[in-house]
Structures are given as C-alpha cells and as structure tokens.
Amino acid sequence: MTAKLEAYEGIVGAAVIRQLQHLGQKLEGTGVVHVNSTRQGGGVAEILGWMIPLMCGLGLNARWEVLNGAGEFFSITKAIHNGLQGFPVNISSTGWQIYQDANAVNFERLRPLLEDADVVVIHDPQPAPLLNLCSNRKGKWIWRGHIDISHPFHPTWKALKKFVVGYDASIFSMCQFALPLPHPQFLIAPSIDPLSDKNCDLGEGELEEARGRFGLDPYRPLVVQISRFDRFKDPVGVIEAYRLVRRVSPIQLVLAGGGAVDDPEGKAMLDEVLEAAAGDPDIHVLLLPPDDHRTINALQRLADIVIQKSTREGFGLTVTEGLWKGKPVIGGDVGGIRSQVVNYHTGFLVNTPEGAAHRIRFLLHHGELRNNMGVKAREYVRENFLLTRHLQEYLTLFHQLLSKRGEKMFYV
Amino acid sequence: MRPFRVSDCTLLTSMSGLPAAVNLRELRDRIAICSADVLYHHFCETPMVPFFDNPDYRNDFAVWSKLHLSDRVLAERIGIIDPYLVDDIETLRSQVLDIIDERLSEIQVVPTALPGSEFYFLEATTVVFDAGTVIEHPTGLRNAILNMTNSSIYFHFLEAKRRPPVCIDDFSVWLADWGSDFEQAIQSLRSIDFMFLTLSELKIELANALAGKGGLP
Numbered sequence: 001m002t003a004k005l006e007a008y009e010g011i012v013g014a015a016v017i018r019q020l021q022h023l024g025q026k027l028e029g030t031g032v033v034h035v036n037s038t039r040q041g042g043g044v045a046e047i048l049g050w051m052i053p054l055m056c057g058l059g060l061n062a063r064w065e066v067l068n069g070a071g072e073f074f075s076i077t078k079a080i081h082n083g084l085q086g087f088p089v090n091i092s093s094t095g096w097q098i099y100q101d102a103n104a105v106n107f108e109r110l111r112p113l114l115e116d117a118d119v120v121v122i123h124d125p126q127p128a129p130l131l132n133l134c135s136n137r138k139g140k141w142i143w144r145g146h147i148d149i150s151h152p153f154h155p156t157w158k159a160l161k162k163f164v165v166g167y168d169a170s171i172f173s174m175c176q177f178a179l180p181l182p183h184p185q186f187l188i189a190p191s192i193d194p195l196s197d198k199n200c201d202l203g204e205g206e207l208e209e210a211r212g213r214f215g216l217d218p219y220r221p222l223v224v225q226i227s228r229f230d231r232f233k234d235p236v237g238v239i240e241a242y243r244l245v246r247r248v249s250p251i252q253l254v255l256a257g258g259g260a261v262d263d264p265e266g267k268a269m270l271d272e273v274l275e276a277a278a279g280d281p282d283i284h285v286l287l288l289p290p291d292d293h294r295t296i297n298a299l300q301r302l303a304d305i306v307i308q309k310s311t312r313e314g315f316g317l318t319v320t321e322g323l324w325k326g327k328p329v330i331g332g333d334v335g336g337i338r339s340q341v342v343n344y345h346t347g348f349l350v351n352t353p354e355g356a357a358h359r360i361r362f363l364l365h366h367g368e369l370r371n372n373m374g375v376k377a378r379e380y381v382r383e384n385f386l387l388t389r390h391l392q393e394y395l396t397l398f399h400q401l402l403s404k405r406g407e408k409m410f411y412v
Numbered sequence: 413m414r415p416f417r418v419s420d421c422t423l424l425t426s427m428s429g430l431p432a433a434v435n436l437r438e439l440r441d442r443i444a445i446c447s448a449d450v451l452y453h454h455f456c457e458t459p460m461v462p463f464f465d466n467p468d469y470r471n472d473f474a475v476w477s478k479l480h481l482s483d484r485v486l487a488e489r490i491g492i493i494d495p496y497l498v499d500d501i502e503t504l505r506s507q508v509l510d511i512i513d514e515r516l517s518e519i520q521v522v523p524t525a526l527p528g529s530e531f532y533f534l535e536a537t538t539v540v541f542d543a544g545t546v547i548e549h550p551t552g553l554r555n556a557i558l559n560m561t562n563s564s565i566y567f568h569f570l571e572a573k574r575r576p577p578v579c580i581d582d583f584s585v586w587l588a589d590w591g592s593d594f595e596q597a598i599q600s601l602r603s604i605d606f607m608f609l610t611l612s613e614l615k616i617e618l619a620n621a622l623a624g625k626g627g628l629p
Contacts, residue, residue: 015561019420022541175532178427185427187534396422399539408449409421409538 005057011194012388020388023395024058026412030398031139032062033117035110037077037126039066041258041290042228043190043317044123044146050193050387051394058395065110067127073102077126078265083156084125084149085232085312096159103129119398121171128163140401143167146190147314148177148335169401173315173336186397189336190315191390192324192381197293199324202301210298214284216252221364224254224303226296226321229269229287232312233257234332236276237353239283241309244357249364252282254299258290300325304370305363306347309356313337323347324381326374330359340385346377416547416586418560421540421567423460425453432530435522436481439473439531440512448501449535455495455504456574457536459611460566470607471495473508476531481523486515494607496573540567550590550597553583554622562611569614570606583618593629597622 009017032055036044048064055062069077076095083089107114107130114120114130118139122128124146131141143164149157157179164170164181171186172178178185192199216222223242227233235255242253255273270287277283288295300306306322307330315336322329323340329347331337341347348359363370399412428450433439443451454472469475469491478487489511498504516522525531543564547556557565568582578585584601587594600621606614 015559018544019422019561019563022420022544023422023539026541175425175427175432175534176528176530180429187425187427392422393424396424396537396539400424400537408535409540411540 005054007195008386008388011382012386016388016392020058020392020395023392023399023412024055024060027395027398027402028059030060030402031116031118032060032121032398033065033110033113033119034063034121034123035065035067035114035127035130036123037067037069037074039064043315046193046196046198046317047190047387047390048123050196051391054387054391055394058391060398063113065113067102067106068109069102069106069126072098080125080156080160081147083153084160085147086151086153087231088153089156091156091159100129103127104133106130107133118402122167125160125163128160131166132163140168141166142397142401143170145170145172145177148174148312149179150176152179169397171397174339177314177335188390188393188397189339189385190317190320191385191387192317192320193387194324198297199321200297202294202298206294207298207301210295211302214254214286214299216254216284216302221249221251221304222254222302223251223305223307223360224256224299224322225307225309226256226300226318227308227310228257229266229273231265231269232310234309234311235269235273237311238307238309238356239273239276240353241307241356241360242283244354245360245364246282249361250282251360251364252284254284254286254303256284256286256288256296256299258288258292258296296321297325300327303327305330305360307356307360308332308337309350309353310334310337316340320381320385323377323385326378328363328370328373328377330356330363340380342380344373346373346380413589416553416556416582418543418545418547418556418564419540419567420543420561420564421538421571422563423457423536423538425461425534425536428533428535430533432532433525434530435524436477436483436486436512436516437522439476440509440516442533443473443505443508443512446533447535448505450533451501451505451508452495452574453535454533455493456570459570459614460536460563472531476525477523480525480529480531483515483519483523485518486512486523489515538567538571550587550594553587554619557583557615557618557622560615562615565611565615565618569618596629 005017034048038045052062052064076099079089079091114134115136120139120141121144122130123144167183169184169186170181171188173189175187225238245251273285277285300322306327308316308319310332313335319329319331319337319340323346329341330350331341333349333351341349343349350356350359403410430442430446433442458470474487474491477483477490493507495504547553572582573579584598587598604617604621609617
C-alpha cells in the first residue's frame with residue numbers, strides 16, 4: 001500500500017510536494033500505461049508499485065500492465081537480459097520467435113489501452129516488441145532500460161535493437177548505460193519509497209523478532225546482502241569474502257532474496273550458493289517470499305554492514321535501501337553502485353572478494369566512522385534517490401514529450 | 413508596482429548524441445563541436461545535478477580532468493573559468509579550447525581515462541512552471557526566498573544571470589523597480605560570490621544579503 005503524496009512531506013519538505021502537485025496539475029487526465037514483465041520481485045515492480053498510485057493521485061490516468069508468459073518465454077527473456085549485460089548467450093531464431101509471439105498474444109489483450117494511451121512506458125527488454133505491434137498508437141512511447149547495457153553481447157543487442165529503435169525516447173539510469181539510438185535518451189536514476197514496508201522505520205520488537213526467527217546472534221557482527229540469487233550479484237563471491245574475514249572475526253552472514261516470476265535461473269543459482277555455504281551455521285541463506293518486504297527491512301536494519309558485491313548492476317536499489325537505513329555499503333565497483341557508494345563517505349567500492357573482505361574488516365574496526373558514514377548515507381539518499389525526485393523527472397519528461405516543442409527551456 | 417511571481421523549474425538530463433571522450437584530445441575535439449546546450453549544461457547546470465559533498469571544481473570538465481585524467485594542472489586552469497563572466501557560450505568555448513590546446517602543447521603523453529570513466533556529453537531540458545507564490549512587496553522577499561525550493565533559487569538567481577536580454581538575477585531586477593530605497597540590497601545580492609555555493613547555501617546567502625546592514629531597509 002503506497003502512502004499519499006502528502007505523507008512524504010515530513011521527509012522531503014512541503015516545497016517538494018508543492019512542486020510535484022504543480023507539475024501534475026498540468027498533466028491532469030493524461031493517459032499513461034506502464035508495461036513490465038512481473039508484478040512482484042525485483043526493483044522495477046517495486047518502483048511501479050508506488051509510482052502508479054502517486055501518478056494517479058496527481059491527476060494522471062496511470063495504469064500498470066504486466067506481460068503474461070509461459071516458462072519458455074521467461075527463459076528466453078532471461079537469456080536476453082544476460083546477453084544485454086554482456087554475458088555470451090545463444091538465443092536461437094526459434095527463441096526470438098517465441099519472444100515475439102508471446103508479445104503478440106499480450107498485445108491483443110492490451111491493444112485498446114496501448115492504442116489510446118498518451119504515453120506508454122515499456123520497461124526492460126521483455127515487452128519491447130509491443131511498439132512495432134501497435135501500428136494505431138496515438139501517444140508517445142518510451143523504452144525504459146533499467147539494466148546496464150553499455151557492453152552487451154553483440155548478437156543479443158543486434159537482435160533486440162530492431163524492437164527499440166522506433167521508440168520516441170528511451171530512459172537509462174546512468175549515462176554509462178546508454179547505447180547509440182536514433183531518438184532522445186534521457187537519464188533518470190531510480191529511487192526508493194521511504195514509507196514502504198521495505199524502507200519504513202521498524203520498532204525494536206519487530207527487529208528482535210526477525211533476529212530470533214533466523215537465529216542471529218546479537219553479540220556478533222552481521223553482514224547482509226539482499227539480492228535475487230543471480231550470478232551478477234555474486235553471492236558466491238560474498239561467501240568467499242566472509243570466509244576471509246571469518247579467519248579473524250566471528251562475523252555472521254545473511255544472503256537473502258526473493259525469487260521473481262521472470263527469473264528462471266534463480267533456483268540453479270540458489271543451489272550453487274547453498275553448495276558454497278557448505279552448511280556453515282553462520283551463513284544464513286534465506287529464500288524469502290517476494291512480498292516479505294518487512295523481513296528484508298529488518299535484516300538490513302539489523303546489519304552492521306550492508307554488502308552488494310555485484311559484478312554487473314543496473315542501479316542497485318538494495319544499495320539505496322541500505323544507505324537509507326544508515327548503513328555503510330560495500331558495493332561492487334560497477335553500474336549505479338558507483339553513483340551511490342562514495343569511498344569513505346557512504347561506504348566502499350570493491351572489485352574482488354578480497355577487496356570486500358578488506359573493507360568489512362576495516363569497517364568492523366572503525367565503529368565511529370561506520371556510524372558517521374551511516375548518517376551521511378541516509379542524507380545522500382534523502383537528497384538524491386527518493387521517489388519524489390524520480391516522480392518529478394518522469395513528469396518533466398511527459399511534459400517535454402507532449403509539448404511538441406523542441407526548446408531546451410519551456411514554460412508550462 | 414508589479415508583484416514578484418515565484419517560478420520553479422525541473423531539469424531533465426539527456427545524452428547529447430556525441431560519443432564519450434576517452435582522452436584529452438577527444439575531449440578537446442568534442443568541446444569544439446558540441447552544441448551550446450552541452451557546454452551550458454556542464455558549466456552552469458551542475459548545481460542542479462546530484463553530487464556528493466563539494467567537488468573541487470564547479471564545472472564537469474575540470475572535475476573529470478582531475479579525477480579521471482589525473483591532470484591537476486589542467487583541472488586548475490579549467491576550474492577557475494567563471495561562465496557567468498563571459499559574454500556568451502562561444503566565448504566560453506574559445507577559452508576552454510585555448511586552455512586545452514595549451515596543455516596539449518606542454519605534455520608528452522595525452523592523458524587517458526580508464527575504461528568506465530569516460531566523459532559523457534550531456535544536456536538538459538528545463539521545464540518552468542508557476543510555483544504559486546506571489547511576493548507583493550520587497551519586505552517579503554527574504555522570507556519568501558527561505559521558503560523557496562532549491563530549483564526556484566536556481567531559476568531566479570543562477571539561470572537568470574545567463575537569460576537574455578537582461579542577464580541579471582530576477583530578485584535584484586525586481587527590487588530595482590521599487591526605487592532607490594533598495595539600492596543597497598540590490599548591491600548586496602549582486603556582490604555574492606556564488607561560485608562555490610550549493611543551492612541550499614546560496615539560499616541562506618541570499619537571505620543573509622537581504623538582512624541586516626546593507627540589506628532591505
């Protein structure tokens with residue numbers, strides 16, 4: 001359940017709320033349809049979960065539609081996803097046909113909505129072919145790439161590009177993620193909802209309940225990585241780092257994540273992680289239901305250090321969540337983590353399990369610095385990565401696309 | 413006298429379409445051909461872009477020279493350029509190119525950034541809208557400034573200084589309409605050295621300039 005916009009006033013200030021209301025007023029009644037591939041699990045679903053009600057609250061007619069697909073479709077889109085992130089994958093022509101056919105079936109279901117919308121936002125590669133299917137569209141279509149596609153596996157990008165070039169604009173989280181496309185490419189960083197179950201304040205009782213439920217020792221340091229079980233999140237590398245630290249410090253490690261409908265590789269990766277953990281009682285591998293946000297919130301708050309040792313990352317909302325909870329984050333030196341983790345200020349960027357182990361030990365030895373970094377981390381998120389800024393940029397983009405003017409500055 | 417209608421603005425950053433620069437020579441070549449909007453963004457719109465702490469320099473070219481080319485000499489020379497002291501963007505472009513050309517003539521090896529640290533040429537679209545606040549009299553200006561968003565401060569003070577044909581901040585232009593009583597306040601506002609201030613700091617500085625001696629009567 002998303003809070004009303006006014007509820008955020010205590011966090012971001014009244015002026016920011018007024019700003020959004022003014023921008024929204026001028027877009028009243030604008031029909032916006034967002035399409036992605038899952039309603040639960042992963043950062044995109046979380047963002048849409050709050051964005052749609054807030055857009056509606058501002059007077060826009062916003063909707064969120066999800067692709068229906070069988071296991072085979074999601075296996076292919078996962079391969080596309082991996083290919084776009086630079087992992088060599090082999091997608092056959094039959095595979096690409098299944099991908100297009102599934103989109104065609106979904107298009108027939110969504111046709112009236114998509115044809116009538118003033119703005120359609122297509123999230124990630126899964127629903128990208130919808131544009132070419134919608135020949136009677138009247139609105140502006142935006143492709144929103146959430147992942148780092150700066151160094152894709154070329155055959156995958158070459159095949160996908162033909163579905164993407166026709167959009168009126170695209171959005172990337174960072175300039176480093178963008179690839180040359182023949183339309184305007186806008187930069188909008190994602191964000192978190194500070195009042196959601198995953199990020200709201202929790203009482204001491206709820207934290208202690210979570211600690212007890214997972215058998216965590218309150219007297220020993222706790223390192224937590226929250227992520228889907230995905231090769232690019234490098235959970236096995238985190239276990240390696242834990243083992244290096246464990247030689248000198250009695251730390252505990254939590255690797256927790258939910259599955260997602262559109263991620264068929266999660267089970268295989270989870271098995272690999274369990275094998276690497278080898279029954280160590282201080283490594284807690286938790287497969288949580290995708291909607292168990294309060295447990296994730298509690299684990300991040302119980303942590304002394306949050307880690308996100310990704311080797312490829314879109315933006316890394318779990319980093320934002322950790323920072324918002326006042327924790328220094330040890331993050332992989334990739335993607336959007338670079339714009340959130342600032343060495344010695346909000347955490348440390350690392351490249352290897354050894355690097356992660358080194359920084360865990362450093363932070364465990366410098367408690368006061370750790371606390372100061374946590375304070376800075378929270379303020380950094382407040383200024384830059386909360387949903388109000390995110391919403392403001394989307395509204396600005398809608399104004400620009402719908403204004404039909406080419407000026408760099410215009411009045412609404 | 414006319415009241416002051418407070419405006420607000422939002423910026424949306426986009427790719428300029430130019431390839432990223434990997435080394436100083438590529439930076440130079442792309443600065444030579446990029447649009448005025450790109451130069452304006454990297455020099456003047458930086459206060460509106462998220463950053464952590466105060467960077468050493470307020471334009472992106474100087475920051476990149478220092479952090480990713482490790483050329484501190486170049487960073488210092490570009491870093492001191494004040495885009496508000498030049499007549500137009502083309503003059504600004506010439507100044508930057510002169511400095512880079514001079515630097516290229518001094519060094520033996522062209523400095524190069526590591527992969528992943530290239531310079532991306534960006535620009536921004538600004539949407540301006542009525543913030544819904546009206547200031548009826550100059551005596552209300554100080555409090556109104558303290559209640560403005562940072563983006564209103566940016567629009568009325570920094571952006572206005574480069575907005576033709578006046579190219580002066582909106583606050584002092586408005587005060588000038590009210591006669592000579594506000595001459596001191598106008599001078600106080602126009603003498604603020606805002607180069608190293610964040611927008612939050614600038615807001616306080618503006619309010620301070622309008623308070624006490626030399627401020628509003």
